[in-house]
Amino acid sequence: MKIRSPQDFWSGVVFIALALVFIVLAQQYRFGTMHRMGPALFPTLVGVLLAGLGAIIAARAFVLDGLPVPRFHARPLIVSLVAIVLFGLALQYLGLAAAVVVLVLTGAYAGREVRPIETLVLAAFLAVFSIAVFVWLLGLPLPVWPV
Amino acid sequence: METLSNLLFGLGVALGWQNVLYCFVGCFLGTLVGVLPGIGPVATVAMLLPFTFGLGPAPALIMLAGIYYGAQYGGSTTAILVNIPGESSSVVTTLDGHQMARRGRAGPALGIAAIGSFIAGCVATLVIAYFAPPLAELALKFSPSEYFSLMVFGLVAAVVLARGSLIKAIAMVCLGILLGLIGTDVNSGAIRFAFGQLELGDGLGFVAIAMAFFGITDVIINLEQEGKQEVFASRIGSVLPTGEDLRVCFWSIARGTGLGSILGILPGGGALLASFAAYMVEKKIAKPPRTFGEGDIRGVAAPESANNAGAQTSFIPMLTLGIPSNPTMALMIGALMIQGIAPGPQVMTERPELFWGLIASMWIGNVMLLVLNLPLVGLWIRLLAVPYRLLFPAIFVFCCIGVYTVDNKIFDVYQLAVLSALGYMLLKLDCEPAPLILGFILGPMMEENLRRAMMISFGDPTVFLTRPISAAFLLAAVGLLVAIAAPAMRAKREEALKE
Numbered sequence: 001m002k003i004r005s006p007q008d009f010w011s012g013v014v015f016i017a018l019a020l021v022f023i024v025l026a027q028q029y030r031f032g033t034m035h036r037m038g039p040a041l042f043p044t045l046v047g048v049l050l051a052g053l054g055a056i057i058a059a060r061a062f063v064l065d066g067l068p069v070p071r072f073h074a075r076p077l078i079v080s081l082v083a084i085v086l087f088g089l090a091l092q093y094l095g096l097a098a099a100v101v102v103l104v105l106t107g108a109y110a111g112r113e114v115r116p117i118e119t120l121v122l123a124a125f126l127a128v129f130s131i132a133v134f135v136w137l138l139g140l141p142l143p144v145w146p147v
Numbered sequence: 148m149e150t151l152s153n154l155l156f157g158l159g160v161a162l163g164w165q166n167v168l169y170c171f172v173g174c175f176l177g178t179l180v181g182v183l184p185g186i187g188p189v190a191t192v193a194m195l196l197p198f199t200f201g202l203g204p205a206p207a208l209i210m211l212a213g214i215y216y217g218a219q220y221g222g223s224t225t226a227i228l229v230n231i232p233g234e235s236s237s238v239v240t241t242l243d244g245h246q247m248a249r250r251g252r253a254g255p256a257l258g259i260a261a262i263g264s265f266i267a268g269c270v271a272t273l274v275i276a277y278f279a280p281p282l283a284e285l286a287l288k289f290s291p292s293e294y295f296s297l298m299v300f301g302l303v304a305a306v307v308l309a310r311g312s313l314i315k316a317i318a319m320v321c322l323g324i325l326l327g328l329i330g331t332d333v334n335s336g337a338i339r340f341a342f343g344q345l346e347l348g349d350g351l352g353f354v355a356i357a358m359a360f361f362g363i364t365d366v367i368i369n370l371e372q373e374g375k376q377e378v379f380a381s382r383i384g385s386v387l388p389t390g391e392d393l394r395v396c397f398w399s400i401a402r403g404t405g406l407g408s409i410l411g412i413l414p415g416g417g418a419l420l421a422s423f424a425a426y427m428v429e430k431k432i433a434k435p436p437r438t439f440g441e442g443d444i445r446g447v448a449a450p451e452s453a454n455n456a457g458a459q460t461s462f463i464p465m466l467t468l469g470i471p472s473n474p475t476m477a478l479m480i481g482a483l484m485i486q487g488i489a490p491g492p493q494v495m496t497e498r499p500e501l502f503w504g505l506i507a508s509m510w511i512g513n514v515m516l517l518v519l520n521l522p523l524v525g526l527w528i529r530l531l532a533v534p535y536r537l538l539f540p541a542i543f544v545f546c547c548i549g550v551y552t553v554d555n556k557i558f559d560v561y562q563l564a565v566l567s568a569l570g571y572m573l574l575k576l577d578c579e580p581a582p583l584i585l586g587f588i589l590g591p592m593m594e595e596n597l598r599r600a601m602m603i604s605f606g607d608p609t610v611f612l613t614r615p616i617s618a619a620f621l622l623a624a625v626g627l628l629v630a631i632a633a634p635a636m637r638a639k640r641e642e643a644l645k646e
Contacts, residue, residue, distance in 0.1 A: 008312075011576040015318045022325045022340065029337050035606030039332040039339055042594040043325060050321035057314055070575055076370035077571055080363060080543070081564045087547045088560035096548075103547060104540040110370055111536045122537055126544050138201055140552045 005066025012058025019051035076110045083107035095145040096135065100127040150276050157503025161511055166209050169202065170508050173210035174515045177217020182527045183538060184225050185369050188218040188418075189474045190362040193354055194545040196482060197552040204486040205501045209508040211482055212462070213515070215475055219418060219458050220264055220516055223451055224527050227256045237454065239426040243439060243446030254524075256447050258386040259396055261520045263452035267404040268513035271459035274408045275466075275506050279495070283467040286492035291599035292610050296620035298593050301470045303624040304414035306582050307631050316582045319573070323586025324593065326351055333591075334598065346558040351566070353481040354553045356587055358546045359566035360580035361474065366539045367571055386521050388444070396448040399429055403449035407456030412463050414472040421457030422450035459509055466502060467492055470589065474581045477588040485553070 003009045022043055032038025083106035090099035104123035108114050134140045160166060176198070180191045195214050199207035226237035227244035240260070247256040289297065306316040329340045330350025341347035388396070406428060407421035429449040430439045439446045462479075464470045469490035471477035480490045488494065488501070495502045520527075550563045570580060604610035612618045 007577050008315075011315060011318075011573075011578055014572070014576065015322065018322060018325070025340050029332075029339060030335065033606055034601050034608065037598045037601055039335045039337040042597060043328050043339065046321050046324050046328075046590075050318055050325065053314060053318040053321065057312075057318065060314075067577070072575060073371045076367045077568070080367050080370075081568060083543060084363070084547060084564040084567070085561060087543075088551075088557050088564075091547075091551065091560065092557045099547075100544055103543055107540045107543045108536070110367070111539065112370070113536065115536075118537070119540075122540060126541060130544060130548055134197065134548055134552065138198060140197060140200065141555055142548070142552065 001062055003061055005061040005064055007061075007067045007069050008064070009058050009061035010069055012054045012056070012061065015054030015057065016051050019047045019054060023047035023051070079110040080107060083110070091143070093146065095143045096131060097127050097144055098146070100130050150280070153280075153499075153503050154276050154507060156499070157505075157507030158510075160205060160500050160504030161209065161508035166206050166504065166508060167511060169206045169210040170213045170512050171515055172198075173213025174217040174512050174519055177214035177219075178221040178224075178516070178519060178523075178527065179217075179530070180214075181218030181221025182224050182530050183221075183533070184229055184531065185365060185535065185538070186218075186542065187361060187365070188215055188222065189357060189478065190365065190542075191215075191218040192475055192478050193357040193362060194542070194549050196354060196478070197549045199482065200485070200552065204483070204488055204498070205504045207482065207486055208479070208501060208505050209512075211479060212505060212509060213512045215479075216264075216268070216455065216458055216509075216512060216516065217519075219455060220261070220520060221527065223260045223264075223454075224257060224520075224524070225531065227260065227447070228253060228528060229531055237422065237450075239422050239450045240447055242426070243441070243443050246440070246442035247444065247447065250442050252442065252444075254386040255388040255392055255444065257524055258388045258521065259392060259444055259448045260451040261386075261517055262388070262393075263396070263400045263403065263448045264455035265513050265517045266400055267407060267452035267456035268459055268516070269510060270404050271408050271411070271456040272506060272509045272513070274456075274460055275463055275509070278412070278460075279463050279467050279502075279506070282463065283492040283495045286468050287496075289492075289616070290614070291596040291603065292614055293617045293620070295593060295596040295600055296611055296617040296624075297468065298470060298589050298596070300620040300624040301414040301464070301468075301472070302582075302585060302589060303627055305472060305585055307627050311577065311579045313628075313631055315578050319578050319580070319582040320586035323583035323588075324590035326356070326583070327587040327590025328594065333595070344558075346556060349554070351587075352550065352553055352559050352562060353477070353584075353587060355550050355559055355562045355566055357474065357478055357481075357584060358550055359563055360570040360584065362542060362546045363563065363567040364570035364574055364580070366542055367567070368574060369535065370539065386524055392444050396445055399433065399445040399449040400452045402428060402432075403452030404456045407453030408460045410453070411457030411460030411472075414464060414470065418454040418458040418461070419473075422454040425449040425453030462505075465490070466494060466505070469494075469592070471585055474584045477584045480588055 026040045026043040029040040030038035031040045083103050086106055087099050087103040090102045101123045104126055108119045131144055135142050135144055176195055177191060180186055192214055199210050222237045223240050226240040227248050230241050230245040244256045302320050306320060329347060331338050331348050338348050403425040406425050410421040410424055426449060429445055433445050461472050461476055464472050465476040465479055471480050483490045547560055550559045600610060611621060
């Protein structure tokens with residue numbers, strides 16, 4: 001047996017895996033009856049449906065020709081996610097001004113070319129802009145400085 | 148007559164100076180962000196959502212609607228000048244619009260797009276005013292079983308009309324429903340699928356999902372394939388189309404408006420489908436058969452009218468049934484919930500000022516778009532010159548701040564990161580995010596209606612087939628699936644979506 005459509009095959013696998021997580025976790029709640037549905041019933045129903053669809057998608061990949069999975073580019077993905085997480089940490093402990101600067105300085109490395117001075121200027125501009133718009137103009141309760 | 152007096156009442160609400168201001172701000176910001184290449188209307192609405200938190204429900208919705216059609220129009224500007232559609236519904240505009248720009252006729256292309264959108268918007272507003280109330284009245288009579296079947300039908304229809312593999316799209320709907328069930332179950336109080344995280348008790352944030360799947364993920368994919376852009380910024384000239392242009396385009400605009408208004412109402416319809424259909428129809432029946440694809444102005448007028456009409460009439464199922472037909476409408480429903488309003492047919496009777504004010508504001512918004520876009524084209528063009536390396540960190544900033552300000556929880560920022568990773572993986576596997584968002588919004592409502600229906604019927608599932616309206620919805624859903632799965636239809640659908 002040869003996988004003729006890797007993209008479909010792996011989507012099927014992902015769907016099955018996620019469905020199983022939900023089905024298994026759902027079993028700790030009360031199932032109830034059709035008349036009085038418990039919290040486990042509907043998720044189990046949808047989970048089984050998803051797993052079934054995943055199985056069909058994966059099985060079909062052995063029959064129908066399809067595309068390979070495109071290459072995962074590690075750098076933009078990982079740098080972006082790290083930048084977002086750092087923003088969260090910085091916002092909690094250092095306030096909005098520092099968080100925006102951290103986010104821009106880190107996030108810029110998700111791109112191909114980084115111009116350090118330009119990025120610094122951009123970070124400063126966006127920090128001032130965000131504080132002006134979100135805190136002063138819109139009055140949203142964001143901590144601006146370290147607490 | 149009643150419609151007229153309702154519209155006048157709505158106009159009274161919408162013309163309050165505050166609402167006019169928010170409508171203007173919405174249109175302006177929407178166009179501003181929409182013009183930027185690589186940011187679609189869903190991401191635009193999601194990023195600008197925090198701007199409406201401090202407002203009441205009516206001004207908030209009026210502003211969001213303004214943002215939506217502003218973004219829609221801004222996308223067309225990008226399509227014509229840069230050949231990169233700012234969003235999928237202006238893909239067809241690039242065909243003839245960019246060719247016009249290459250021949251030095253960028254001005255008239257932008258002008259006819261604005262004029263066509265304006266006419267279409269005005270007509271679509273009337274369509275909403277006439278069709279929404281009877282639909283809402285009908286929906287008020289629905290029992291839970293009918294509502295459940297309607298949602299099944301809505302989801303199936305949305306999926307059938309979406310791009311890509313049908314079965315994957317249905318799987319994405321299911322995944323969306325499951326993600327929507329995370330959090331506290333309203334009936335039993337059980338906190339489901341929270342992985343021991345107390346913060347997940349309120350469920351996943353829909354803003355986080357929308358931003359992850361349509362904002363951050365898009366940036367990451369764009370960064371992988373950064374390419375050269377061709378901007379035709381230097382030679383715009385007059386944006387006013389000639390009398391000849393207007394004469395040629397008259398019927399194209401009329402056809403685009405009609406088609407767009409109808410297709411927008413369908414679940415899964417809206418701007419994207421409308422613009423594709425309008426372009427294809429135009430290519431078939433426009434006379435004299437000039438050369439489409441080489442800068443025919445009708446190839447801009449028809450899809451631009453259609454996508455604006457479709458964008459507006461897609462408010463009908465959202466306002467009257469509480470059912471989103473596309474991801475942007477899902478965001479609107481989310482915005483309503485943030486404002487503490489349960490979406491559904493009761494909105495029209497319980498909050499008439501919201502309902503009619505929003506509809507009337509669409510008129511005002513369309514006037515604003517016209518006066519905003521024609522003179523300000525120069526400003527928008529300068530925005531296009533902003534390189535992506537400056538743009539994408541700004542998108543990060545707006546997404547992160549936006550997601551935090553929904554509930555002021557740091558946890559939501561981490562959610563954004565995790566969901567972005569999920570979105571990236573799914574996109575790489577060629578799974579479209581739109582069905583997932585619809586499932587996410589409808590999931591909890593489906594469960595609740597299913598539970599109530601089963602309660603009433605003493606656990607007898609045949610109730611869905613014995614009640615005629617419910618049976619009709621389910622039958623229609625099955626019919627759609629069968630029709631699409633049939634080989635002949637499938638070939639047609641693929642051909643139509645490819646073009």
